[in-house]
Amino acid sequence: MTRRPNDAVTLEDVAREAGVSLATASRAVNGSTRKVRPEIRERVERAARELRYAPNAQAQAMARGRTTLVGLIVQDIEDPYFSSIAAGVMRVAEANRMIVSIASTQRRPDKEAEYVAALRGMRAAAIVIVGSRTDERAALDRLGAELTAFERSGGRVALVSQRRLPVDTVVVANRAGARDLAAHLIGLGYRSFGVLAGPRGLLTAADRLSGFMEGLAGEAVPLSPDAVVHGEFTRDGGHAAMMELLGRGRDLECVFAVNDVMAVGAMAALRAAGLDRSVGVAGFDDIVTLRDVTPALTTVRLPLVEIGEAALEMVLSEPGDGPRSQRVRGEVVLRESTPGIRPR
Amino acid sequence: MTRRPNDAVTLEDVAREAGVSLATASRAVNGSTRKVRPEIRERVERAARELRYAPNAQAQAMARGRTTLVGLIVQDIEDPYFSSIAAGVMRVAEANRMIVSIASTQRRPDKEAEYVAALRGMRAAAIVIVGSRTDERAALDRLGAELTAFERSGGRVALVSQRRLPVDTVVVANRAGARDLAAHLIGLGYRSFGVLAGPRGLLTAADRLSGFMEGLAGEAVPLSPDAVVHGEFTRDGGHAAMMELLGRGRDLECVFAVNDVMAVGAMAALRAAGLDRSVGVAGFDDIVTLRDVTPALTTVRLPLVEIGEAALEMVLSEPGDGPRSQRVRGEVVLRESTPGIRPR
DNA sequence: CCTCAGCTGGAAAGCGCTTTCCATACCCTG
DNA sequence: CAGGGTATGGAAAGCGCTTTCCAGCTGAGG
Numbered sequence: 001m002t003r004r005p006n007d008a009v010t011l012e013d014v015a016r017e018a019g020v021s022l023a024t025a026s027r028a029v030n031g032s033t034r035k036v037r038p039e040i041r042e043r044v045e046r047a048a049r050e051l052r053y054a055p056n057a058q059a060q061a062m063a064r065g066r067t068t069l070v071g072l073i074v075q076d077i078e079d080p081y082f083s084s085i086a087a088g089v090m091r092v093a094e095a096n097r098m099i100v101s102i103a104s105t106q107r108r109p110d111k112e113a114e115y116v117a118a119l120r121g122m123r124a125a126a127i128v129i130v131g132s133r134t135d136e137r138a139a140l141d142r143l144g145a146e147l148t149a150f151e152r153s154g155g156r157v158a159l160v161s162q163r164r165l166p167v168d169t170v171v172v173a174n175r176a177g178a179r180d181l182a183a184h185l186i187g188l189g190y191r192s193f194g195v196l197a198g199p200r201g202l203l204t205a206a207d208r209l210s211g212f213m214e215g216l217a218g219e220a221v222p223l224s225p226d227a228v229v230h231g232e233f234t235r236d237g238g239h240a241a242m243m244e245l246l247g248r249g250r251d252l253e254c255v256f257a258v259n260d261v262m263a264v265g266a267m268a269a270l271r272a273a274g275l276d277r278s279v280g281v282a283g284f285d286d287i288v289t290l291r292d293v294t295p296a297l298t299t300v301r302l303p304l305v306e307i308g309e310a311a312l313e314m315v316l317s318e319p320g321d322g323p324r325s326q327r328v329r330g331e332v333v334l335r336e337s338t339p340g341i342r343p344r
Numbered sequence: 345m346t347r348r349p350n351d352a353v354t355l356e357d358v359a360r361e362a363g364v365s366l367a368t369a370s371r372a373v374n375g376s377t378r379k380v381r382p383e384i385r386e387r388v389e390r391a392a393r394e395l396r397y398a399p400n401a402q403a404q405a406m407a408r409g410r411t412t413l414v415g416l417i418v419q420d421i422e423d424p425y426f427s428s429i430a431a432g433v434m435r436v437a438e439a440n441r442m443i444v445s446i447a448s449t450q451r452r453p454d455k456e457a458e459y460v461a462a463l464r465g466m467r468a469a470a471i472v473i474v475g476s477r478t479d480e481r482a483a484l485d486r487l488g489a490e491l492t493a494f495e496r497s498g499g500r501v502a503l504v505s506q507r508r509l510p511v512d513t514v515v516v517a518n519r520a521g522a523r524d525l526a527a528h529l530i531g532l533g534y535r536s537f538g539v540l541a542g543p544r545g546l547l548t549a550a551d552r553l554s555g556f557m558e559g560l561a562g563e564a565v566p567l568s569p570d571a572v573v574h575g576e577f578t579r580d581g582g583h584a585a586m587m588e589l590l591g592r593g594r595d596l597e598c599v600f601a602v603n604d605v606m607a608v609g610a611m612a613a614l615r616a617a618g619l620d621r622s623v624g625v626a627g628f629d630d631i632v633t634l635r636d637v638t639p640a641l642t643t644v645r646l647p648l649v650e651i652g653e654a655a656l657e658m659v660l661s662e663p664g665d666g667p668r669s670q671r672v673r674g675e676v677v678l679r680e681s682t683p684g685i686r687p688r
Numbered sequence: 689c690c691t692c693a694g695c696t697g698g699a700a701a702g703c704g705c706t707t708t709c710c711a712t713a714c715c716c717t718g
Numbered sequence: 719c720a721g722g723g724t725a726t727g728g729a730a731a732g733c734g735c736t737t738t739c740c741a742g743c744t745g746a747g748g
Contacts, residue, residue: 007497007498008464008467008496008497008498009497010703010704010705011704011705012704012705020727020728021727021728021729022704022705022706022728022729023706023707023727023728023729023730024726024727024728026705026706026707027706027707027726027727030705030706032706032707034707034726034727035725035726036726036727037725037726037727040726040727052489052490052493054461054462054464054465054493055465055704055705056406056465056467056703056704056705057462057465057466057467058402058403058405058406058411058466058467058703058704058705059402059406059703059704059705059706059733060704060705060706061402061705061733062400062402062403062406062703062704062705062706062732062733062734062735063704063705063706063707063732063733064705064706064707064733065706065733067402069445076431077421077427077430077431077434078424078427078428078430078431078632078649080422080424080427080633083421083422083424083427084422086421086422087420087421087422087448090421090446090447090448091448094447094448099445099447099462099466100445100446100447101413101443101444101445101446102434102444102445102446103434103438103443103444104431104434104435104438117398118398118401118443120352120398121398121399121400121401122401122402122443123352123400123401123402145396146396149396149398152352153351153352153353154351154352235632235633235635235636261633264633264636265636267636268636271638287633288422288579289424289579289605289608289631289633289634290633291579292579292608292609292611292612292637293636293637293638294615294637294638305422354733354734354735355734355735356734356735364697364698365697365698365699366698366699366734366735366736367697367698367699367700367736367737368696368697368698370735370736370737371696371697371736371737374735374736376736376737378695378696378697378737379695379696380696380697381695381696381697384696384697399734399735400733400734400735402733402734402735403703403733403734403735403736404734404735404736405703405735406702406703406704406705406733406734406735406736407702407703407734407735407736407737408703408735408736408737409703409736689748690747690748691746691747691748692745692746692747692748693744693745693746693747694743694744694745694746695742695743695744695745696741696742696743696744697740697741697742697743698739698740698741698742699738699739699740699741700737700738700739700740701736701737701738701739702735702736702737702738703734703735703736704733705732705733706731706732706733707730707731707732708729708730708731708732709728709729709730709731710727710728710729710730711726711727711728711729712725712726712727712728713724713725713726713727714723714724714725714726715722715723715724715725716721716722716723716724717720717721717722717723718719718720718721
């Protein structure tokens, strides 16, 4: 066999080797409605095996007019929140024999539209975008336009976030979760709270903040604007925000960080200040790898893997008449980081 | 415009709209060595923009005979070890305007070959496999054969692991890291050790174990076979192994878990047994999200993101004469989980 | 004024498949 | 034994691009 290196085995090679036509080889090897005689099919399959034939997916995609590609857009794959959701998406993709292509926006909202355009070019069958969309108008509009173009060309889209664009969405009940959490914390006897909010403009963070405030208001517990500090959505952001809050010299019983990662940063800051046993800390998400921090973190558990699964399942199912949405609630998990305050 | 829904804008549409030929449109829009008059190029570009044209990547790939696809195979994207490496790979991919397609083997070694075959079909430009390859002979052989076929068809491959197959490899110095760690722990005064080893047959785990044993042997510190317990490479695996070890009633001063995640499980078990302050614990990897556990974990820091970057960079660079390898060392980080023992 | 080189636009081949559409062979019925 | 299905293999069109190759036009040089 005198194939140059650097060129792959093609179906034509297989056909020749098996002594049949290209059409027959295709039918035997890659399936079809048409039948091919068992004896011949066997011959073709053997040839394919011997040559280590792997069908050219690009060519198949072109000929069939569809791909098995799922695009997944996350903000940061290193963040356990996103990697858990990604795991869910990948699991469903695998079950459907689809391959997933993934992109990280590094929290730059303008990247989303760019990646959608790229995926549109790849003729992806579906796109899942998981992100706390910002409220940046221009980026959102551009994303919407790209998504429309993608859908017009036959693709399907699901978002994991707020209901911000007219496409299928898995809505995470951030607001309700935070509201529940507030109620539980009040039930533990806490009355004076601080909040480590995320970056301004990040909707997930904003929703959790406002949900928490609603929860407090519902029980007539006040929250001074001075007790709310914004910071990055990261461990260090939580640490910095906590320091800032401590610096304001407020009397704190409990701190709510809008995600677990920030909460961990806050706990570190409190520990350094020797306050880790006197100030309660609560987070949000229930990140798996963080379940063993001490004291164990009170939080709102989000079924992240399931969220990823739901998103891809929704997008692979029969389309509805209009955009659908599926709501996922979190569940408050009380742990040692909020031991509570004995009623006085 | 009477395009059916469900079919995308094609270059031909753009050409017609701009009143030029297909060839010219291609040259204007997707670049070429050939020049096209500025006035015409402008007209084509405008048409493309107005129609929201996105070139069909499959078609381009076919015509050009190459893709911009990088395949990444990991064991479990939810595991922070892998997601950090993935982040590194994705960063380099983005810088090179390549898109990455990712697959999780869920720690089933036979999946690796299967995914390589799929990526070969997609005519991926490069594949990065990061995994602690098992010593399962059959799976390894099959993987080797697939990789050879992939390289023969012009693809490039890099492994992150041990030097087990004749391809470019980023070798993580697990053995040396564990050896150093042992030396440091001995320096802290510890003399009686337990080891929570990973699953049998998992090479990464085996290397760390044997490196640690070498380190002890080098200082003439004995380690009874009875003090080594194998367990899953997970938090729960570490927990279970620790329980088992405690059950053996040995006199322990310090425990080495072969990765951080197991170490965290072990710490939980020790805490439950009331031994968390009397037995030292060390891990391996220095997982970012675990840097805030208390007591802070002594470990061997691995530059995970950089490892991912190095792997893709190696594979995108000019190929060497033969398989190359690049060695990455870890650095011992002593923290509070191993306070040490005062010399008696 | 003719020739030839140098530009640049267009026609068409080809990338590796799938899928009509034909053609042939076979089997059944009357 | 003729006529009409019914299988099943093969030829060829077509998917959306890139890239030769060809053709027409322009301007320079003799």
